[in-house]
Amino acid sequence: MIIPKPVLYxxxxxxxxxxxxxxxxxxxxxxxxxxxxxxxxxxxMTGGQMGYNSLGNIFFYGTGMYVAAVxxxxxxxxxxxxxxxxxxxxxxxxxxxxxxxxxxxxxxxGLFCALCALAVGWLTFGLRxxxxxxxxxxVAIAAGELVSNWxxxxxxxxxxxxxxxxxxxxxxxxIYFVFAGVGVLLFIFLNWLYTxxxxxxxxxxxxxxxxxxxxxxxxxxxxxxxxxxAAFFVGVAGGVSAFQLIHFEPLETxxxxxxxxxxxxxxxxxxxxxxxxxxxIGAVMFHVIKEVTWNYFLGWQWVALGAxxxxxxxxxxxxxxxxxxLKKPEWFGIRVxxxxxxxxxxxx
Amino acid sequence: xxxxxxxxxxxxxxxxxxxKIIIDGVMIGALFALAAxxxxxxxxxxxxxxxxxxDFVIAGGYIAWWLxxxxxxxxxxxxxxFVVMWGIGWVAYKLVISRVIERDLFTSLLxxxxxxxxxxxxxxxxxxxxxxxxxxxxxTYHFADGLIDVPAAKLMGVIMxxxxxxxxxxxxxxxxxxxxxxxxxxxxxxxxxxxxxxERVYSFTFSLNSxxxxxxxxxxxxxxxxxxxxxxxxxxxxxxxxxxxxxxNLPGVIAxxxxxxALEQYGxxxxxxxxxxxxxxxxxxxxxxxxxxxQRRQRQVLR
Numbered sequence: 166m167i168i169p170k171p172v173l174y175x176x177x178x179x180x181x182x183x184x185x186x187x188x189x190x191x192x193x194x195x196x197x198x199x200x201x202x203x204x205x206x207x208x209x210m211t212g213g214q215m216g217y218n219s220l221g222n223i224f225f226y227g228t229g230m231y232v233a234a235v236x237x238x239x240x241x242x243x244x245x246x247x248x249x250x251x252x253x254x255x256x257x258x259x260x261x262x263x264x265x266x267x268x269x270x271x272x273x274x275g276l277f278c279a280l281c282a283l284a285v286g287w288l289t290f291g292l293r294x295x296x297x298x299x300x301x302x303x304v305a306i307a308a309g310e311l312v313s314n315w316x317x318x319x320x321x322x323x324x325x326x327x328x329x330x331x332x333x334x335x336x337x338x339x340i341y342f343v344f345a346g347v348g349v350l351l352f353i354f355l356n357w358l359y360t361x362x363x364x365x366x367x368x369x370x371x372x373x374x375x376x377x378x379x380x381x382x383x384x385x386x387x388x389x390x391x392x393x394x395a396a397f398f399v400g401v402a403g404g405v406s407a408f409q410l411i412h413f414e415p416l417e418t419x420x421x422x423x424x425x426x427x428x429x430x431x432x433x434x435x436x437x438x439x440x441x442x443x444x445x446i447g448a449v450m451f452h453v454i455k456e457v458t459w460n461y462f463l464g465w466q467w468v469a470l471g472a473x474x475x476x477x478x479x480x481x482x483x484x485x486x487x488x489x490x491l492k493k494p495e496w497f498g499i500r501v502x503x504x505x506x507x508x509x510x511x512x513x
Numbered sequence: 514x515x516x517x518x519x520x521x522x523x524x525x526x527x528x529x530x531x532x533k534i535i536i537d538g539v540m541i542g543a544l545f546a547l548a549a550x551x552x553x554x555x556x557x558x559x560x561x562x563x564x565x566x567x568d569f570v571i572a573g574g575y576i577a578w579w580l581x582x583x584x585x586x587x588x589x590x591x592x593x594x595f596v597v598m599w600g601i602g603w604v605a606y607k608l609v610i611s612r613v614i615e616r617d618l619f620t621s622l623l624x625x626x627x628x629x630x631x632x633x634x635x636x637x638x639x640x641x642x643x644x645x646x647x648x649x650x651x652x653t654y655h656f657a658d659g660l661i662d663v664p665a666a667k668l669m670g671v672i673m674x675x676x677x678x679x680x681x682x683x684x685x686x687x688x689x690x691x692x693x694x695x696x697x698x699x700x701x702x703x704x705x706x707x708x709x710x711x712e713r714v715y716s717f718t719f720s721l722n723s724x725x726x727x728x729x730x731x732x733x734x735x736x737x738x739x740x741x742x743x744x745x746x747x748x749x750x751x752x753x754x755x756x757x758x759x760x761x762n763l764p765g766v767i768a769x770x771x772x773x774x775a776l777e778q779y780g781x782x783x784x785x786x787x788x789x790x791x792x793x794x795x796x797x798x799x800x801x802x803x804x805x806x807x808q809r810r811q812r813q814v815l816r
Contacts, residue, residue: 218619218622218623220622220626288802288805289801289805291805291808291809291814291815292801292805292814292815293814293815294617294618294619295562295618295619295622296756296801296815298619298622299562299622299752299797299801300797300798300801303749303794303795303797303798303801304798306745306749306790306794307791307794307795307798310788310790310791310794311788311791313787314785314787314788314791422745423630423745427623427626427627427630430623434623464638465638467630467631467634467637468631468634468635468638470630471627471628471629471630471631471632471634472627472631473627474623474624474626474627474630475609475624475627475628475631478613478620478623478624478627479609479612479613479620479624480612482616482620
């Protein structure tokens with residue numbers, strides 16, 4: 166395209182930094198937007214690039230929330246006593262404890278989720294196509310149900326996180342920048358990762374796994390590594406979400422299978438799967454649509470969202486980038502010859 | 514933990530309790546099998562994995578419940594649910610399903626998931642989020658010093674489910690349309706060449722599936738409870754049964770339905786009622802893993 170890449174990146178970064186100051190009223194919305202971008206990009210790592218459509222990535226989000234909470238609380242108090250008090254009682258956290266909790270909790274959540282992905286993936290990666298989707302959905306639902314029965318971490322009541330030691334506006338700003346930071350890091354990481362042989366390998370798995378294996382690719386290893394990297398970032402995002410929401414409970418917020426769990430898939434489909442920018446564009450589009458429906462169809466917002474999912478999946482599955490690719494192939498470095506023969510060049 | 518061991522001990526001390534659990538499980542399992550049969554039908558004929566299956570069941574239940582509120586006898590409600598859900602299934606087919614048949618399986622999965630969310634929310638808005646049930650004043654039979662109680666309503670529900678299943682099976686075996694459906698599931702292209710209107714077969718199959726689910730839901734509301742968001746667990750159970758039994762294996766579907774029902778009752782008895790949904794989903798994972806190991810032995814994968 167016409168804009169040189171460094172200018173584009175610097176411009177977007179400047180926008181990211183300036184956004185909360187330009188639109189202070191929408192700070193929480195912007196933070197949620199970054200969350201959507203993170204989960205959409207990580208979903209695309211397996212769903213778009215590797216052809217493994219997981220409906221259970223929300224499992225890592227919920228698990229991340231709980232791990233971050235347990236680490237933060239466990240460093241200072243006994244978790245059992247804390248959850249028994251159910252938000253009551255006097256459990257003070259100093260500023261230092263809060264921030265160590267935020268940093269260690271989120272990173273610990275990411276690492277734990279990466280390990281979970283290895284374990285779950287080892288069990289479920291023999292499932293292909295729709296079976297994998299149903300199996301991972303099962304993992305997420307089962308985890309939610311089990312956690313909501315686990316007294317030690319508050320069961321169905323959930324956990325209350327410590328309050329931010331300071332102003333509320335400052336807290337919102339902090340959460341925004343943590344989400345944005347994770348998102349930018351993820352983007353840089355994926356931007357690099359998708360230039361390596363790793364991308365070719367996981368794309369080969371998507372295109373024909375049996376042939377890839379016959380070519381000597383250790384497919385299971387690639388699948389596990391790819392999913393655990395995705396799980397790491399989702400886990401970190403979940404950990405930060407735990408701090409953002411302050412109070413959360415298992416079924417509706419942590420393991421929210423039918424909310425965020427399906428939104429991330431729709432984001433990727435809206436933007437165009439298997440691309441670097443698709444999930445980001447899709448997340449922005451979806452978030453805007455979602456907020457509009459939330460405001461103008463109050464009460465019917467869920468029905469409207471279900472309709473959006475169906476319409477996206479049925480009529481617009483290639484997403485914005487897929488559609489653009491069809492209409493303006495030259496933007497993607499694809500040359501179209503006169504005889505309507507498509508010659509593919511190095512795709513962006 | 515002590516409670517779990519205690520519950521387990523109870524089963525060993527009073528073997529008759531096992532019988533009660535199995536009877537309960539088989540009765541609800543008959544209805545799971547009905548929904549699973551519909552799923553296997555749609556899966557086999559048009560290769561669509563319908564995640565909205567459970568929501569069709571719940572929708573049928575609400576139709577019967579709503580009619581019962583207005584003084585219609587629940588047995589007529591079952592027929593009404595069958596008819597109305599036939600129409601709803603037809604509309605869903607025309608609007609959504611017909612456009613995803615030719616696409617890859619994840620598309621149909623996701624589209625029906627969207628449908629499931631939509632239906633659950635519409636029911637939530639129309640009927641509220643409380644659990645609902647139709648009270649039938651029939652006797653409850655007691656056996657073995659009152660340890661086993663079998664409400665007549667449940668028994669009638671099972672009988673109705675069985676007669677519906679028999680009706681559908683005879684229809685599939687004998688009628689011209691049933692023949693066309695079976696031919697289409699064997700080979701879509703050959704069926705089309707032979708002059709079968711496969712598009713009509715698809716819309717008929719999906720409507721039939723939806724109607725079966727609706728009737729199952731109407732039976733469930735007579736003796737058990739429904740709630741707008743229970744749909745997904747019924748879908749999961751239908752998937753468990755079909756995955757365990759395989760497609761086109763009717764005795765297997767019925768046996769698996771009874772088995773799932775009984776195992777779920779055992780699970781919720783031993784672990785506590787809070788785990789009932791979890792047990793249903795864990796059974797799905799268990800079945801998937803067992804099937805996976807079977808396939809792995811032959812160096813195959815589940816696809």
